[in-house]
Amino acid sequence: MNLTRSAQRFLANNLTLEDALPTRLPVYVSSVAYLFGVTALSAIGVLVLTGVTMSLFGPEWYHGGQAPGSGVGRFVNSMHFWSAQLLFFALFAHIVTKYAIAAWRDGRWKTWMVGVLALGAAIFTGLTGFLAQTNWDSQWIAVQAKDAMNAIGIGAFFNTMNTGQVLTLHVVALPLLLGLLVGIHLFFIRRDGPVKPFDARQQDEQAN
Amino acid sequence: MSKRTEEYFKNVPMKSYDLLREGLIVLALATVIVVVLAAVFRSPDYPTVRGEDVANLQPIAFLQTSADILAGNHGVQDYGPPYTSDTENAQSLFGVKPADWFGVTTPVDPAEDLVLKPLRRVALLNSGVANALQEYEAANPDQQQAWATAYLDGLDQATEESGKVSVPSGDYGPVAAMMNGMLALGQAGLLEGAIESGNQLPYSLNYTKSLLFFQDDVDAAVAEKLDMKGDQWGVSNETGRFPGAWWLWPYAFLYQIPPMSSSPNADLQAIAIAFAAFLLLFLIPLIPIIRALPRYLGIHRLIWRDWYRRGGSRHSQSP
Numbered sequence: 001m002n003l004t005r006s007a008q009r010f011l012a013n014n015l016t017l018e019d020a021l022p023t024r025l026p027v028y029v030s031s032v033a034y035l036f037g038v039t040a041l042s043a044i045g046v047l048v049l050t051g052v053t054m055s056l057f058g059p060e061w062y063h064g065g066q067a068p069g070s071g072v073g074r075f076v077n078s079m080h081f082w083s084a085q086l087l088f089f090a091l092f093a094h095i096v097t098k099y100a101i102a103a104w105r106d107g108r109w110k111t112w113m114v115g116v117l118a119l120g121a122a123i124f125t126g127l128t129g130f131l132a133q134t135n136w137d138s139q140w141i142a143v144q145a146k147d148a149m150n151a152i153g154i155g156a157f158f159n160t161m162n163t164g165q166v167l168t169l170h171v172v173a174l175p176l177l178l179g180l181l182v183g184i185h186l187f188f189i190r191r192d193g194p195v196k197p198f199d200a201r202q203q204d205e206q207a208n
Numbered sequence: 209m210s211k212r213t214e215e216y217f218k219n220v221p222m223k224s225y226d227l228l229r230e231g232l233i234v235l236a237l238a239t240v241i242v243v244v245l246a247a248v249f250r251s252p253d254y255p256t257v258r259g260e261d262v263a264n265l266q267p268i269a270f271l272q273t274s275a276d277i278l279a280g281n282h283g284v285q286d287y288g289p290p291y292t293s294d295t296e297n298a299q300s301l302f303g304v305k306p307a308d309w310f311g312v313t314t315p316v317d318p319a320e321d322l323v324l325k326p327l328r329r330v331a332l333l334n335s336g337v338a339n340a341l342q343e344y345e346a347a348n349p350d351q352q353q354a355w356a357t358a359y360l361d362g363l364d365q366a367t368e369e370s371g372k373v374s375v376p377s378g379d380y381g382p383v384a385a386m387m388n389g390m391l392a393l394g395q396a397g398l399l400e401g402a403i404e405s406g407n408q409l410p411y412s413l414n415y416t417k418s419l420l421f422f423q424d425d426v427d428a429a430v431a432e433k434l435d436m437k438g439d440q441w442g443v444s445n446e447t448g449r450f451p452g453a454w455w456l457w458p459y460a461f462l463y464q465i466p467p468m469s470s471s472p473n474a475d476l477q478a479i480a481i482a483f484a485a486f487l488l489l490f491l492i493p494l495i496p497i498i499r500a501l502p503r504y505l506g507i508h509r510l511i512w513r514d515w516y517r518r519g520g521s522r523h524s525q526s527p
Contacts, residue, residue: 012210014212016210018210019210019213021228022225023225023227024224024225025223026217026220026222026223027221027222027223027518028220028514028515030512030514030515031510031513031514033511035230038230038231038234039234039238041231042235042237042238046235046238046242074250074251074253075246075250077251078246078247078251079243079246080251081450082241082245082246082249082251083238085245085451086242088454088455091455095489097507099502100502100508100511101502101512102499102502102508104492104493104499108493109493112493113490113491113493116486116489117490119489120486123455126453126455127453130453133253134256135253135254135256136254136255136256136257136434136447137252137446138256139257139419140427140442141443142419143419143420143423143427144438144442147299147475148475148478148479150290150299150307150475151298151306151307151473151475151476152306152307152476152479153307153309155290155313156289156290156309156311157313159290159314159414159416161415161416162413162414162416163413163414163415164413165413165414191210191212191213192212193213193216196216196220197508197512197516197520198503199516199520
């Protein structure tokens with residue numbers, strides 16, 4: 001079995017260059033509602049950029065430290081905070097509009113389901129972000145959220161008050177999980193293209 | 209275009225499109241929005257509640273917290289897994305207690321870990337505290353409890369002046385000297401350092417026990433002032449006027465209604481409902497009524513208004 005040939009065949013059948021980077025789109029894709037997904041992706045881009053910048057200098061740089069340049073660090077931290085707000089705004093607008101057009105039709109249920117999983121990963125990543133702030137919010141949320149985690153048994157593995165674990169989860173494990181889910185979600189989107197309007201589908205069915 | 213997309217869009221008129229251009233424009237706009245919001249509003253950064261602050265600013269509250277822990281009144285005292293081995297207080301739903309499944313993974317003995325161990329460090333520097341600690345540890349548990357309880361009662365009538373607390377005389381045994389030792393430890397800013405005594409020092413990244421010290425009354429009092437308690441939708445609030453985790457509003461709402469609003473199993477009940485709701489969202493494409501609803505809601509007519517204005521399905525027949 002030639003793995004490379006199989007991969008070529010898979011891509012030819014599922015994701016050509018025109019699918020991955022389209023230069024043509026159906027005319028019905030003509031609404032601001034189609035921009036919430038790319039807005040969420042852009043917010044993730046800013047989150048990654050600011051997050052990586054903060055990781056280069058460490059927590060004292062972006063939270064209350066006296067280190068040189070900590071003013072810049074706080075600003076980058078503020079950008080990270082507002083990108084998270086933008087991400088969730090875009091995500092919820094994205095879900096609502098995709099529900100409104102029943103975007104799971106014509107075999108796109110996997111796109112919807114992976115997207116919902118990505119939302120769950122984003123919420124959990126956000127929680128660890130609040131816990132990793134090393135300020136009062138983190139302190140209060142840590143002692144409060146622990147009860148919920150403990151109640152469902154997760155507390156045995158995830159300690160909201162363990163700063164080291166919270167930080168590594170937030171900067172490595174959860175972003176990787178979120179990135180993987182978003183990647184799969186995007187693969188399905190690019191492979192299948194935007195779902196047809198309700199009547200277009202009926203028209204096709206009548207034509208067939 | 210792959211065979212499957214070519215087949216799907218066979219009768220659909222297409223238009224020119226530039227994915228990368230659109231992506232870069234939206235990214236630039238998103239960056240501008242974020243930069244402006246960060247520059248104008250900055251971000252929340254309310255300082256932590258530290259032992260030093262509480263001991264100096266609210267010494268009676270500090271002593272009450274320390275004596276409460278010593279008397280066995282800390283919230284973690286009979287908490288169950290993952291902190292203590294007693295399992296009867298673990299949250300339960302239909303008789304199922306997930307908290308008990310994995311046992312004690314983060315052992316915490318509040319009186320020992322949060323008060324007696326730190327006091328043993330103070331005792332190395334203060335003979336008065338050393339003698340008091342020796343007397344306390346030599347006494348039987350009933351006597352220890354009686355001293356601590358009496359001291360807590362005495363604290364109700366305590367007065368404070370310039371950081372010094374005067375407690376009316378009473379039968380406190382060595383507890384009064386021990387608590388003065390705790391207060392001195394706190395006022396010196398050494399509480400957290402004395403509590404965290406793991407083998408990983410000076411590289412500890414886990415301050416679980418220090419965070420637990422004030423979790424009951426002191427943290428709750430601060431949270432109440434900042435509108436962050438559970439009954440104030442706290443999980444979704446931030447300090448000041450900043451938006452918090454507003455996406456958790458539906459989850460926070462569950463704590464405001466019965467039975468969660470007064471149940472000892474509120475967390476487990478709320479998470480079970482939230483998980484069911486998440487599962488529902490996940491399975492929407494497979495649930496008959498909910499998946500059919502969008503067609504009748506009519507919001508799609510707004511999103512595809514250009515398409516419908518041009519004739520909808522008739523449009524797709526045009527070349």
